[in-house]
Amino acid sequence: MKAAYIHIPFCEHICYYCDFNKVFLKGQPVDEYIDALLKEMRLQLEMTPVNQLETIFVGGGTPTVLNETQLDRLCNGVRAILPFHNGEFTFEANPGDLSEEKLRILHEYGVNRLSFGVQSFNNELLKKIGRTHTSDDVFETLTKAKKAGFENISIDLMYALPGQTEDDYRSSLRTALELNLPHYSSYSLIVEPKTVFYNLMRKGKLHLPSEDAEARMYEILMTEMEKHGLHQYEISNFAKPGFESKHNLVYWNNEEYFGFGAGAHSYVEQVRRSNSGPVKKYLTRLEKGELPIFDQHKLTKQEMMEEEMFLGLRKNEGVSLVRFKEKYNENVLNVFGNAISEMVERKLLEVTDNRIQLTKEGRFIGNEVFQAFLM
Template sequence: MKAAYIHIPFCEHICFYCDFNKVFLKGQPVDEYIEALLREMKIQLEITPVKELETIFVGGGTPTVLDENQLDRLCNGIRSILPFQNGEFTFEANPGDLSDEKLSILHEYGVNRLSFGVQSFNNELLKKIGRTHTSDDVFETLNKARNAGFENISIDLMYALPGQTENDFRSTLKTALDLDLPHYSSYSLIVEPKTIFYNLMRKGKLHLPSEDVEARMYDILMTEMEKHGLHQYEISNFAKPGYESKHNLVYWDNEEYFGFGAGAHSYVEQVRKSNFGPVKKYIHHLDKEELPIFEQHKLTKQEMMEEEMFLGLRKNNGVSLSLFKEKYEENVLNVFGDAISEMVERKLLEIVDNRIKLTKEGRFLGNEVFQSFLLL
């Protein structure tokens, strides 16, 4: 066990595209939630003791909407309960949310990586997608973070947004790259059920770029990142050498991790679990000193092998044939021979240096490739 994910489900505003487990902050039992969260950590660690975690990732929601006292309580509890020394400790944040005092608290407790949801530097487009910050908020917050001693900073960008043009995306990319950060993530918009955008789409009121325009934006993204010395190590992630997200690599390497918090998912001892999402129901279970498990499923060997492929192929260095054999005592070419042959023939996959990996063409059709490894 290398990693722990911690979920803070509170937001001051709900973005139009977001389908993560979240609630409006106002009127929520935030202090009680933090205590329940720390209780869950203690109970889980008693059941599944681990010597040391290498990464902690606090996401949401918006973790930085917590006030200074709540943030201090959370960080203090994490440090007291989880076996974590000097690994990668990430907090997600929104531009404009981080006061100097909050940054000081995070730094004091050893948080050493910040991930900001920037999405775009076009202020009109930010309004269209339900974001409340402006591009000036981004510059101001990044300056504060750097002055507080944070060097390992990542920002998220989105493309294929409603009304977005290729030139607009180029402009956002230029502004982002001029910041000279060590890590960038960039995703195309996916319209998920139970979001404001989904409701607009059903009414015919959501006007998105075509698939061809989306593909050209992705090509622009890969080209510009490479020009600026940022290595694409996963379909949507780019980093300077040594700044890859160690926490996210745990997911893509199909390794196990704890998930704490309302709606959080975990993968422990070959069992995938999800917690209850409603905050009060989550707290209720922990008030009774029991884990708030909503559902769980023990993976079969077949399911584990499938996940090894469709998670591992997200990485640019792909899946190691020898590591697959070591983990599952099976030859990947025997298990998935037909799918691999078809994808190699279509030039979407290649086998190089004992690894199966996506070609550049394959990155554009990643989901189609991944689905081919689901054995029916």
Template sequence: MISSAYIHIPFCQHICHYCDFNKVYLKGQPVNEYLSFLDLEMQLTLQKFPSDIVKTIFVGGGTPTALSAVQLDVLCQSIRRHLPFDQGEFTFEANPGELTEDKLLVLQKHGVNRLSFGVQSFNNDLLKKIGRTHTVEEVYSSISTAKAIGFENISIDLIYSLPTQTLSDFEETINMALELDLPHYSSYSLIVEPKTVFYNLMQKGRLSLPSQDKEAEMYELLMEKMHKHGLHQYEISNFAKAGYESKHNLVYWNNEEYYGFGAGSHGYMNGIRRSNYGPLKKYMDPLKERTLPFIEENIVTKQEKMEEEMFLGLRKIEGVSKQKFEHKYGLDVKEVFPSSINKLVSQGLLKEQDDFLKLTKQGKLLGNEVFQSFLQ
């Protein structure tokens, strides 16, 4: 049963220096036409892959809040018309400074109950360096307006290991973020991806990044500060008050199926991972013929599903349940991955605790190495 949906809005008022998601500058783009084809994609997809209920919806980008209030209303009407969503988690990504009161009221009217703000830093100089156009003052203002309208489930994203960022600077960002007393925080280390401004600068030797040791110090500081503030770490990059964990993201980490709508989006339906065309014209052209805009379809083998179960599930702090793994695949996880598990345990990166295989403290610091070891 497919019970979650991701919807991609590829438009941005500006392009951040680190972003490699599918996006285009908003100005001059066929936004209304795109929303019309997005509506059609939802209709055609639900006809082909029906679902009784959708429990989580996540609208990301790009920047969904770059749309006007009228366009947001059109988008939300499409979502509510086609997706069987009654009660659950309905999240919109937002940029500080863009989510005005009229837009918030539109979202609230359609049942959006969770906001995820891309804050990244509480240092105005650093925000400029990474290509963000909002200010710290706009972060406070946007969150204050959202709270006043009645939004309680608010999350913010932070990035660390940014160019020229120091440990003390990141500590100040964490402190200022925690002063907002929000129920959820996500924080990721910077990854320099191809086809980004930062990648081009790095190729020219003009990107000054903190060392790996400094990055590890920032992550340890993050975990310590969040714990002291009463936020529990439920995934390697996510912290929440009890009951405010991201239900949508847990769908990914639990290796469950979900719809993916919009240009460049990915979905996982009926055992097949599908990806849509990214360029707007290539995305919209098949839909003109009432054909779904898939660029790629991959049937996931049982072996691949088990590998994904491990490298996604181990992101969760609780880890992977051996019992659930066996129930899902009919095999003992320790017999499927004997050498990987034994090696990681002997290296002190993985531990067995009751029914779970989970990362150790050192394993969290070297998570990517752990995850890679399950890819055959």
């Protein structure tokens, strides 16, 4: 076990594209939730003891909507309960949410990586997608974060947003790269059910760029990142050497991790598990001294091998033939020979002596490639 994900489901506003498990902050039992979260950690570690975690990632929702006292209590509890020493400790944050005092608290408890949901530097576009921060908020927050001692900072950008042009995306990308940060994530909008954008799309009121325009934006992304010395190590992620997200690599390497909090997902002892999503249900289960498990599934060997492929192929380095053999005692070319041959023929995959990886063309339609490995 290498990693733990901690979910804070509270937000001061709901973005129009977001389908993560979240609720409006006002009127929520936030203090009780933090107590329950720490209790879940203790219960889980009693069941599955581990010696050391290498990464912790606190996501949401918006973890930094917690007030200073709540943030202190959460971080203090995490450090007291989880066996974590000097690894990667990430907090997600919204620009404008972090006061100097909150930054001080995070730094004091060993948080050493911040991930900001910027999405765009076009203020009009930010309003269109339901964001409440401005580009100035981004610059001010990054200045405060660096002053507080944070160097490992990542920002997210989105493309293929409603009404977004290629020039607009290129402009946001240029502004982001001028910040000279060590890590960037950029991904296209996916319209998910139960979101504001989904409802608008059903009414014919959501005007998105064409698939060709989306592909050109992705091409712009890869070209600009390479120009600025940022290595593409996963379909949507770029970093200076040594600043790759160690936590996300746990997922893409198909390794096990804890997931704590309402709606959080875990992969523990070959079991994929999800927690109850509604905050009240989550709290009720823990009040009874029970783990808040909503659903769980023990993976078969075949399912594990399939996941190894469609998760591992997200990385630019792809899937190691040697590692696959060590994990499953199977030759990947025997297990998935037909799918691999088809994708190689279509120039979407390439196979070397040591690994299988997406070609540049394959990165544009990665999901189609991944589907080929689901039996």
